[in-house]
Amino acid sequence: MNSLSTNSANSPVAHCSSIFHLIDDPRLTKDPYVFIDNGMLVVENGIIIAAGERNEIEPTLAVDCKIVEHPNTIITPGFFDLHIHFPQLTTVAFYGEQLLGWLNGIIPEEEIYKNPEIAAERAKIFLKETLRAGTTTMCAYGSWAKESVDALFSEAERLNLRLIAGKVMADRNMPDGISITNPKDDYEHSSELIEKWHGRARLAYAVTPRFAISCTPEDLKVAGNLMKENPGIYMQTHLSENPKEISFTLELFPGRKSYLDVYDHYGLVNERSIFGHCIHLDDDDFKRVSETGAVLCPNPPSNMFLGSGLFKFEKAKEYGIRMGMGTDFGAGNTFSMLQSMENAYKTAQLQGYSLSPFEAFYHATLGGARALSIDNKVGNFEIGKEADFVVLDACCTPFISWRMEHAKTPLEKLFVLMMLGDDRAVKHTYVYGNPVHSRDS
Numbered sequence: 001m002n003s004l005s006t007n008s009a010n011s012p013v014a015h016c017s018s019i020f021h022l023i024d025d026p027r028l029t030k031d032p033y034v035f036i037d038n039g040m041l042v043v044e045n046g047i048i049i050a051a052g053e054r055n056e057i058e059p060t061l062a063v064d065c066k067i068v069e070h071p072n073t074i075i076t077p078g079f080f081d082l083h084i085h086f087p088q089l090t091t092v093a094f095y096g097e098q099l100l101g102w103l104n105g106i107i108p109e110e111e112i113y114k115n116p117e118i119a120a121e122r123a124k125i126f127l128k129e130t131l132r133a134g135t136t137t138m139c140a141y142g143s144w145a146k147e148s149v150d151a152l153f154s155e156a157e158r159l160n161l162r163l164i165a166g167k168v169m170a171d172r173n174m175p176d177g178i179s180i181t182n183p184k185d186d187y188e189h190s191s192e193l194i195e196k197w198h199g200r201a202r203l204a205y206a207v208t209p210r211f212a213i214s215c216t217p218e219d220l221k222v223a224g225n226l227m228k229e230n231p232g233i234y235m236q237t238h239l240s241e242n243p244k245e246i247s248f249t250l251e252l253f254p255g256r257k258s259y260l261d262v263y264d265h266y267g268l269v270n271e272r273s274i275f276g277h278c279i280h281l282d283d284d285d286f287k288r289v290s291e292t293g294a295v296l297c298p299n300p301p302s303n304m305f306l307g308s309g310l311f312k313f314e315k316a317k318e319y320g321i322r323m324g325m326g327t328d329f330g331a332g333n334t335f336s337m338l339q340s341m342e343n344a345y346k347t348a349q350l351q352g353y354s355l356s357p358f359e360a361f362y363h364a365t366l367g368g369a370r371a372l373s374i375d376n377k378v379g380n381f382e383i384g385k386e387a388d389f390v391v392l393d394a395c396c397t398p399f400i401s402w403r404m405e406h407a408k409t410p411l412e413k414l415f416v417l418m419m420l421g422d423d424r425a426v427k428h429t430y431v432y433g434n435p436v437h438s439r440d441s
């Protein structure tokens with residue numbers, strides 16, 4: 001534990017740095033952010049008790065308050081990755097395929113996660129890497145095996161992380177030779193995990209049908225029933241990622257007017273639903289998503305890697321869609337939400353829309369919290385919220401340091417970090433006021 005550190009001894013800790021956070025949706029508001037050059041963030045017992053100008057807060061500090069200097073840094077809320085796969089650690093960077101061929105190549109590796117010891121070891125690696133990237137809240141897919149989700153929740157609980165996760169449901173169309181579940185097992189195993197983990201510590205459960213292709217109508221019915229029986233849980237799945245996936249889905253569910261309508265038919269489109277990708281939605285789909293309050297989660301690194309297409313950021317803005325953003329690791333070739341923002345900018349540029357760094361950081365922080373309906377707890381630095389934050393190093397490489405000297409406005413500084421930064425820019429990650437990653441130690 002370094003001297004920066006812990007907030008567990010009841011005395012407050014004041015972190016000194018530039019401070020940046022969103023206070024509203026930049027798609028709707030002209031001045032949605034706070035940027036303070038000489039700022040201070042004060043944390044006590046894991047909770048933010050002050051955030052603002054250092055010269056105003058410092059005279060008010062308790063005598064036992066520890067002051068921690070973070071020179072040449074910007075403190076932002078911890079990142080939200082709303083779509084990530086735990087069991088793809090060894091299949092990231094799998095060469096040469098688009099979505100359906102890629103899945104056939106990588107899914108067999110998920111078998112190994114039914115071994116609790118291997119799953120536990122890999123959960124440590126996975127969460128260490130996400131914290132290195134500055135991600136403090138995640139919506140994660142496990143494998144089909146309940147042991148994978150047990151292992152991930154156990155490690156997240158040990159670190160006191162905010163994690164939403166679920167075991168994948170898949171009872172058909174899986175690659176040859178790998179285990180498939182059945183609707184009865186999916187119901188029982190998911191129920192067992194919900195009972196054990198949902199609402200414990202900072203953890204929550206998401207019913208996780210892999211995607212419509214891998215689920216029979218009975219399995220999707222089970223997913224809908226689990227949501228009805230367990231108010232407060234989430235549902236996460238994939239939607240409209242790749243043209244071949246879409247046409248195969250519509251073959252499997254004749255009579256449904258769109259891919260989204262397949263999920264809608266089984267009661268899976270509501271304000272607790274998180275849909276990954278959503279690249280090829282039409283106006284009727286956007287309208288339906290908007291009226292139900294469902295969440296869309298673009299994953300630009302994955303969409304580039306698999307050649308799936310370009311998420312319509314401008315259309316989502318037009319329809320006022322609730323949304324976050326993700327990496328979709330391991331189809332996404334990074335754990336870094338900074339790199340996801342970079343790819344989001346390029347995705348939007350290719351469609352003639354300039355995604356501002358404020359909008360990008362919103363999707364990766366406060367927007368993610370709002371999408372999960374936990375913005376009363378996390379997502380920015382309002383007093384009383386939980387202190388999940390990252391210390392971003394504005395001098396993390398010689399060139400970034402030099403470039404940053406020429407960045408004058410908040411927009412420029414954030415845009416430099418978003419376009420040039422990655423996990424090297426994350427100097428420290430704090431969860432509930434405690435340091436869980438320090439780059440240089």
Ligand SMILES: [Zn+2]
Pocket residue numbers: 083084085238276328
């Ligand atoms: Zn995915």
